[in-house]
Amino acid sequence: MNPHEPPAVPTAVPRSGVRKLCLLVASVALGLAVFLALDWFRSALIRRVSPPVGRARNCGVRDPVRHHAFKPNCTALYPWGGSWYEFSTNSLGFRDEKVRDVPISDAHPRILMLGDSFTEGKIRWRDSYVGRIAVALPQFDFLNGGVSSYSPSNYFNVARTVLDAGFDIDEVIVFLDISDVQDEATFYRDVDGSGAVTGPQRETYSVSWGAKIRMYIAERLPLTNHIVEGFERQLVAHGYYHLTTGPLGDAFDMERAAWTYRKVNEKAPYYDGYAPLGVEGGIAREKAKMTLLWQLLAKQNVPLSVVVYPYPAQIVHDTADSRQVRMWREWCEGKCKRFISLFPAFLAEKANCPLSQPGCWYLKDFVFGDMHYNAVGNALMADAVIQGLTAMPPAKRQPASEPASATANRAH
Numbered sequence: 001m002n003p004h005e006p007p008a009v010p011t012a013v014p015r016s017g018v019r020k021l022c023l024l025v026a027s028v029a030l031g032l033a034v035f036l037a038l039d040w041f042r043s044a045l046i047r048r049v050s051p052p053v054g055r056a057r058n059c060g061v062r063d064p065v066r067h068h069a070f071k072p073n074c075t076a077l078y079p080w081g082g083s084w085y086e087f088s089t090n091s092l093g094f095r096d097e098k099v100r101d102v103p104i105s106d107a108h109p110r111i112l113m114l115g116d117s118f119t120e121g122k123i124r125w126r127d128s129y130v131g132r133i134a135v136a137l138p139q140f141d142f143l144n145g146g147v148s149s150y151s152p153s154n155y156f157n158v159a160r161t162v163l164d165a166g167f168d169i170d171e172v173i174v175f176l177d178i179s180d181v182q183d184e185a186t187f188y189r190d191v192d193g194s195g196a197v198t199g200p201q202r203e204t205y206s207v208s209w210g211a212k213i214r215m216y217i218a219e220r221l222p223l224t225n226h227i228v229e230g231f232e233r234q235l236v237a238h239g240y241y242h243l244t245t246g247p248l249g250d251a252f253d254m255e256r257a258a259w260t261y262r263k264v265n266e267k268a269p270y271y272d273g274y275a276p277l278g279v280e281g282g283i284a285r286e287k288a289k290m291t292l293l294w295q296l297l298a299k300q301n302v303p304l305s306v307v308v309y310p311y312p313a314q315i316v317h318d319t320a321d322s323r324q325v326r327m328w329r330e331w332c333e334g335k336c337k338r339f340i341s342l343f344p345a346f347l348a349e350k351a352n353c354p355l356s357q358p359g360c361w362y363l364k365d366f367v368f369g370d371m372h373y374n375a376v377g378n379a380l381m382a383d384a385v386i387q388g389l390t391a392m393p394p395a396k397r398q399p400a401s402e403p404a405s406a407t408a409n410r411a412h
Contacts, residue, residue: 119146
């Protein structure tokens with residue numbers, strides 16, 4: 001640089017450059033607005049024609065004993081996980097492969113499955129674990145008494161309703177859900193001494209603005225949702241365990257499931273917390289209802305089995321010896337024919353993920369954005385139960401009023 005030359009004066013940005021930048025930003029904003037508008041109108045058109053004309057949208061019905069149930073002999077199409085699945089109930093109002101009349105008795109050992117939405121199956125029948133078990137073990141007759149949001153209060157109600165009606169049941173398997181504690185603590189209330197239950201007059205959700213936006217995108221902007229979900233899948237695959245796509249909160253740390261590993265809100269009502277009974281009150285109530293169920297079945301010589309399984313939150317924050325596992329394993333001592341825990345199987349799925357994708361277990365086994373299992377997760381559940389039933393096969397029960405010697409003498 002020549003020391004005798006005057007210092008250079010910065011040149012102003014040409015106005016044409018500023019205009020080009022503004023035009024670029026405006027073009028991008030306009031393109032995005034057009035894309036979102038077309039995505040919204042496309043979604044509105046799809047909602048108008050789905051499900052197909054003439055198909056019922058819902059088989060649900062209010063019930064004076066169980067609060068809610070399914071209509072008998074009903075068919076519908078239900079949405080879940082971004083797709084639709086066929087739904088049918090039998091003459092008892094239980095989900096089934098197809099509409100059918102359930103006879104009072106069956107020559108095969110009959111097993112009643114009790115649970116909530118996991119057992120009902122938010123998926124095609126053949127992909128649900130009850131459906132898979134029924135196909136794998138055709139020598140048994142399976143009845144699926146699972147309904148969304150049921151808990152021990154209604155596991156007891158379903159069993160006593162079926163038995164009181166005279167239906168032959170040879171074993172009962174209860175799939176105890178993590179959310180049963182909250183349902184018993186804050187949702188179900190006894191109507192009277194019969195065991196009939198009712199629920200709260202209204203349900204509350206404290207949904208963050210971010211969750212509301214995400215829910216709106218998922219419901220109204222399917223193409224945009226596909227792009228956003230692609231980014232979310234990559235984050236989860238790499239171990240970023242935060243995913244809020246619904247009103248229940250973070251799929252990996254929702255309040256409804258967190259009682260097994262951390263302090264939860266015991267002052268807020270359903271769904272936000274565990275008021276009025278709190279966690280310990282909810283646990284005491286569900287154990288009391290399960291004891292009533294066990295006593296009912298024992299009087300009729302019907303064996304009881306229990307299955308427990310994890311949510312995504314348990315796989316991230318809990319252990320195979322979760323409080324859920326410990327308390328039901330202890331409760332089952334002297335009561336259950338078999339106790340099956342799926343915690344080790346699902347935690348093994350996580351341990352088998354490569355270091356580069358520690359969250360692959362969630363993408364493999366769960367409906368994305370949800371705590372429910374996909375077809376692969378349901379298959380994992382089914383395999384464990386099939387092994388248990390194969391190791392100790394159910395048999396036609398002997399009526400409680402008839403001593404074993406009478407049956408033996410009649411056989412000879």
